[in-house]
Amino acid sequence: MSTSRIDDTVLAGDWWMKLIRKDEYLCITDLEGNQAADTLFYNARDFADRYSAADTIAAQQSLYLAEGSTLVSSGGNAMLKITGDTCGRHDTIGGACSRESNTMRYGLHTEPMHACRDIFLAGLHAWGEGLGKRDITCNINFFMNVPVTPEGELNFADGISGPGRFVELKAEMDVVCLISNCPQLNNPCNAYNPTPVRVQVGSTMNGVADV
Amino acid sequence: MSQEPIYEVNCPAGGMWSKVISRGKVLRITDVEGGLNLSALFYNADDRTERYNMPDTLKGQQIFFLTHPFCLHTDMGRIIASMVTDTCGWHETVCGTTTAEMIQEKYGEKTYQDARNDFYRNGQDGFMTELSKWGLGRRDVVPNVNFFSKVVAADEGELTYMPGNSVAGDYVELRFEMNTLVVLVSTQHPLDPGESYAPKPFSLSVFVPDPADADGDACRNSKPENQWAFTNTDDYNRLRFSTA
Numbered sequence: 001m002s003t004s005r006i007d008d009t010v011l012a013g014d015w016w017m018k019l020i021r022k023d024e025y026l027c028i029t030d031l032e033g034n035q036a037a038d039t040l041f042y043n044a045r046d047f048a049d050r051y052s053a054a055d056t057i058a059a060q061q062s063l064y065l066a067e068g069s070t071l072v073s074s075g076g077n078a079m080l081k082i083t084g085d086t087c088g089r090h091d092t093i094g095g096a097c098s099r100e101s102n103t104m105r106y107g108l109h110t111e112p113m114h115a116c117r118d119i120f121l122a123g124l125h126a127w128g129e130g131l132g133k134r135d136i137t138c139n140i141n142f143f144m145n146v147p148v149t150p151e152g153e154l155n156f157a158d159g160i161s162g163p164g165r166f167v168e169l170k171a172e173m174d175v176v177c178l179i180s181n182c183p184q185l186n187n188p189c190n191a192y193n194p195t196p197v198r199v200q201v202g203s204t205m206n207g208v209a210d211v
Numbered sequence: 212m213s214q215e216p217i218y219e220v221n222c223p224a225g226g227m228w229s230k231v232i233s234r235g236k237v238l239r240i241t242d243v244e245g246g247l248n249l250s251a252l253f254y255n256a257d258d259r260t261e262r263y264n265m266p267d268t269l270k271g272q273q274i275f276f277l278t279h280p281f282c283l284h285t286d287m288g289r290i291i292a293s294m295v296t297d298t299c300g301w302h303e304t305v306c307g308t309t310t311a312e313m314i315q316e317k318y319g320e321k322t323y324q325d326a327r328n329d330f331y332r333n334g335q336d337g338f339m340t341e342l343s344k345w346g347l348g349r350r351d352v353v354p355n356v357n358f359f360s361k362v363v364a365a366d367e368g369e370l371t372y373m374p375g376n377s378v379a380g381d382y383v384e385l386r387f388e389m390n391t392l393v394v395l396v397s398t399q400h401p402l403d404p405g406e407s408y409a410p411k412p413f414s415l416s417v418f419v420p421d422p423a424d425a426d427g428d429a430c431r432n433s434k435p436e437n438q439w440a441f442t443n444t445d446d447y448n449r450l451r452f453s454t455a
Contacts, residue, residue, distance in 0.1 A: 047350075048348070048349035048350050049349070052307065052354075053265075053305070053354055054265075054305060054306060054307025054308075054354040054355070055307050055310075057305050057306055057307070057370070058306045058307050058401040058402060061369065061370050061402060062367070062368045062369050062370060063305070063364055063368035063370065064367070064368040074349065074352060075349075076310055076312055089368075092305075093265065093266055093269060093275075093305055094266055094269075094270055095264065095265070095266020095267060095270065096266070098286065098288070099288075100286070100287045100288030100289075100443070101264075101267045101270075101271070101284075101286070101288050102288075103288045103439055103443060104267065104271050104284065104288040104289075104436050104439050104440040104443065105270065105271055105436055105439075107439060108439060108442065108443075117286075133260050134260055134350040134351060135350060136286075137352075137353050137354075138264075138265055138266055138353060138354050146270075147366075148275045148364040148368070149275075149364070150363050150364065150365065150366075152274060152275040152276045152301070152363070152364075153273060153274065153275065154269050154270065154273050154274055154275045155273060156270065
């Protein structure tokens with residue numbers, strides 16, 4: 001993206017929170033493969049209007065995000081549209097890890113481990129404006145694969161992403177994007193080896209992340 | 212529940228209801244006519260930033276729907292409610308609730324001026340009305356449970372609404388594991404393909420179960436993840452309250 005206004009590398013376990021203006025493109029690249037980028041979006045003019053997994057799923061009558069998906073806010077607004085995707089499927093229902101949910105999923109001894117919802121909190125606190133825990137809702141997991149069977153079973157499968165796979169979104173309104181680059185070490189969502197992602201924001205779509 | 216209820220109420224089609232129910236009590240929700248969809252949110256009444264959490268509930272139990280003996284998890288690694296009885300078999304977890312725009316687009320408009328109390332309502336406005344009475348608002352809305360509805364996912368994630376999941380008299384019983392603010396709204400499921408506005412009535416009963424016939428272990432022991440979450444819940448209640 002030669003015209004990138006922003007070109008950042010977000011290390012595993014870090015947060016990234018920035019404004020994306022209407023009509024700008026956001027491109028997230030899984031630099032080394034099998035990484036999960038836990039992502040929330042807020043209406044930049046009204047943070048209580050935010051990406052809503054349920055409204056997005058109901059609107060597209062489908063669970064996974066892919067090229068052509070529109071991310072819908074809790075207030076019914078189209079926030080961003082996925083305009084490019086070389087991964088093929090992104091999760092909407094797996095949520096983020098937390099120290100508390102780690103104890104429930106992996107045992108009480110995992111409580112001290114670094115986790116996405118603590119990372120979200122750090123980003124929200126740094127942003128200010130009174131943001132905090134209430135603003136952490138059900139996030140997107142870019143590059144993560146959580147298949148659901150017709151019988152209603154849910155599994156965390158090995159990632160379908162790979163090095164250099166990217167997802168590109170066009171903002172339909174001014175949005176603030178918050179990413180936690182997942183530090184989870186207890187499940188295969190990031191191949192037990194959390195790695196960096198690249199985040200670019202620019203005014204032109206080029207459909208390729210120049211890795 | 213074989214005991215007499217301590218509380219009973221019948222709620223009309225399209226109705227909304229919210230109350231705090233203390234830990235240990237059991238709420239029975241009954242689909243009076245069949246075909247009910249009841250959208251529901253749950254909050255820890257003592258610390259309302261802790262709330263029912265769809266992703267933790269699903270991934271903790273490797274499920275996409277709720278039935279007995281599964282549990283509803285909060286975002287704090289704890290159990291807020293155990294589904295101790297379910298005659299229906301599937302309660303939907305990811306599709307959210309109806310909005311004013313959705314109701315108008317699917318069913319048209321009927322105002323209070325047109326129809327008095329038969330005006331067209333929607334789930335989102337019902338949630339906001341009830342939440343506001345407990346000091347909560349838009350920041351507190353998360354993906355809700357849709358009791359009595361069934362939606363299945365195909366291989367590529369396409370969702371299909373399954374009609375006829377619940378018949379007249381079906382009921383579900385929730386035992387609360389912490390003091391819980393319960394918020395309920397009767398509204399059609401967002402994916403219900405029916406062409407007419409037709410929410411359904413529901414009835415509620417609350418019981419104080421006799422500890423001697425508690426069915427707690429079935430839910431607690433249904434998954435290792437639930438056992439760990441119950442340990443967290445026991446710790447929370449033991450530290451917070453004078454009686455565990």
